[in-house]
Amino acid sequence: MEKPQKPPGYSLRQLAYFVAVAEEGTVSRASERLRVSPSAVSLALTELERALKVQLCVRRKAHGVTLTVSGTQLLRHARTLLRQARELEHELANVDGPLSGVLSVGCFMGLAPVFLPRLLQGFGDRHPGVTIDFEEGDQTGLQQRLLAGKLDLVMLYDVSLTPDIQVVELARMRPHVMLAADHRLAGEPVVALHDLADEPMVLLQEPPSPDHSLGLCHEAGITPVVRYRARNGETARALVGRGLGYAIIMQRPPNDRTYEGLRVVHKEIAELPGREVPVVLGWPRHTHLTRRAEAFVRYSRESAAAD
Numbered sequence: 596m597e598k599p600q601k602p603p604g605y606s607l608r609q610l611a612y613f614v615a616v617a618e619e620g621t622v623s624r625a626s627e628r629l630r631v632s633p634s635a636v637s638l639a640l641t642e643l644e645r646a647l648k649v650q651l652c653v654r655r656k657a658h659g660v661t662l663t664v665s666g667t668q669l670l671r672h673a674r675t676l677l678r679q680a681r682e683l684e685h686e687l688a689n690v691d692g693p694l695s696g697v698l699s700v701g702c703f704m705g706l707a708p709v710f711l712p713r714l715l716q717g718f719g720d721r722h723p724g725v726t727i728d729f730e731e732g733d734q735t736g737l738q739q740r741l742l743a744g745k746l747d748l749v750m751l752y753d754v755s756l757t758p759d760i761q762v763v764e765l766a767r768m769r770p771h772v773m774l775a776a777d778h779r780l781a782g783e784p785v786v787a788l789h790d791l792a793d794e795p796m797v798l799l800q801e802p803p804s805p806d807h808s809l810g811l812c813h814e815a816g817i818t819p820v821v822r823y824r825a826r827n828g829e830t831a832r833a834l835v836g837r838g839l840g841y842a843i844i845m846q847r848p849p850n851d852r853t854y855e856g857l858r859v860v861h862k863e864i865a866e867l868p869g870r871e872v873p874v875v876l877g878w879p880r881h882t883h884l885t886r887r888a889e890a891f892v893r894y895s896r897e898s899a900a901a902d
Contacts, residue, residue, distance in 0.1 A: 605643050607676070608639065609642055612629065613643055614673050614677065617662055620659045640654075650665065674743060675879070694724055694725050694887050696726070697727075698885075699730075700729045700746065700749070701729070701737040702729060702731055702750040703752060703801075705828055705845065706752070711729060714891075718891055718894045725887050730746070734751050734756075737749045748888055749876070750765070750874065750877075752803060755802075756875075756877065761880040768871065769863075769870060770807075770811060770844070770867065771864060772843055773832065775859060776858035778860070781860045783862065786862040786864065788865070792818070792819070794820065794840065795841075797822070797824075797834045799842065800824045812843075816866075833855065833857075836858065837857065
């Protein structure tokens with residue numbers, strides 16, 4: 596027979612007060628947010644530190660609150676625990692009812708226009724009680740926000756992902772070269788990066804795009820001449836359409852024209868036949884998914900399989 600587990604020496608209320616202080620920066624602002632007295636917030640912090648036997652923050656009247664290393668570590672876990680506690684309360688109250696509430700999804704900005712609109716519409720039609728809040732970002736920032744408890748799910752490339760994130764594969768994207776329609780190689784069915792080695796390159800700057808593109812060039816045995824760096828895929832396409840360079844991109848928009856009406860073409864890379872990069876949906880490993888998140892994962896996989 597298992598021994599009964601000893602309950603923790605801290606409470607969810609103490610964690611909630613700690614998170615408020617960490618996010619607001621001062622005890623006084625946290626007390627206003629929580630609608631309790633500053634002394635109650637200070638006491639909760641002291642009791643939490645005593646229970647955990649670590650100093651979580653440095654409190655200075657003129658400078659507010661600064662988290663220690665232990666405090667920064669706790670903040671991530673506290674947000675997760677509080678979110679799970681709220682979800683438990685919500686799910687038990689609606690265990691047999693339709694899905695409802697808010698689902699926060701982060702998406703790599705290059706993938707967002709390709710996948711998000713149809714998923715939002717299709718999932719919304721199936722579960723009208725769920726509100727999806729989404730945000731676009733880069734791979735590094737989205738992973739950090741996911742592990743900090745600010746997002747429920749993230750859609751990313753399976754490139755440079757932390758092992759703290761569990762993923763399911765949704766699709767595979769193939770890297771290709773984008774050229775101006777009047778480029779000397781535009782009529783070729785396949786283009787070798789070696790044939791572009793001396794030409795200017797437009798490098799997509801949002802991680803992991805630059806490392807991935809430069810890595811492909813290195814693998815092909817060339818050192819590209821990076822002339823322009825663009826954070827936005829549409830900017831890169833506009834530069835390529837003007838003949839200012841070539842680009843290596845993953846997403847191939849159905850419309851091959853820039854905002855100015857100039858046309859671009861997309862070509863397979865001769866040195867990388869069949870190379871593909873997985874697109875994945877991820878969540879914190881060892882974290883219980885909410886019913887909403889489970890439903891979104893399930894719908895996303897069904898939608899991807901139907902393509």
